Structures are given as C-alpha cells and as structure tokens.
Amino acid sequence: MQIIKNEKSGIAQIWLSNAEQQNERVMNLVECKIKELSGEKFKVAVFRSGSKDLYECTENLLHHNITL
Template sequence: MEINVRDDKKIVDIWLTNAEKNDPVLREGLNDIYKKYKEMKYLVAVFESGEKDLYQGTLDLLAYNKRRIPELEVKKEKQAAL
C-alpha cells in the first residue's frame, strides 16, 4: 500500500495492490484513515490495481478521446447556432 498526502490540496490518495485490495483486514483498517482525514476535511481517494493491461487500456482511452473531442466540439457549435 502506498499513501500520498497532499496537504496543499487536502487530498489523500491510497494505492492498493491486487493482493491488498482483496484483504478484508486491510480494507477494514482503511476506516481509521478515512476517519482521521475526514475530521481534517481532506478528500480520500483509494485506487485499486486492475486486472487488465495498463498500456493497452491507456491506448484505448486516448484513441476514444481523440475521436470524442471533435464530436463534442461539433455538438457545441450546433447548439450555439440555435
């Protein structure tokens, strides 16, 4: 587990491995972290390791965004023309 506290933004990010994300004792222990930082008004985000290939997933996401952005721009232009 990796915990990063960003005091300047009041954010805590917690990174869990595949083994850690399936460990009920560890998951229960996260409640203490949530409580501590909630009292300090921090946002706590937990990131879990995935099962798929990160490289391919990133390529797919970039390709999707490359197609989607022009579509959204056209839609915005059409709405502005009305």
C-alpha cells in the same frame, strides 16, 4: 498500502495493490483511514490496482477520445 497526504491541496491518496484489495483486514483499515483523514479535512482518493493491461487500456481510451 501507501498513503500520500498533500497538506497544501488537502488531498490524501490511498494506493492499494491487488493483494491488499483481497485482504479483509486491510480493507477495514482503509475504511478507518478514510474516516480519519476526512476528519482531518482531507478529500480522500483511493486508487486500486487493476487486472487489465494498462498500456492497452490507455491506448483504447486515447483512441476513443480522439474520435469524439
């Protein structure tokens, strides 16, 4: 788990790997961190690793957006 706080923007990012997402202890810690950071007036974004191919998904998204 990686936590990045930007004091200037007031945004905190929490990055989770696939393994961390499957770990109940880590997920409980994430919930506590969200509450803690929200109490410090941060807007919290949680980013979770996916299981699909990033390149293929990005390519499909770009193609879809071009055809709109």
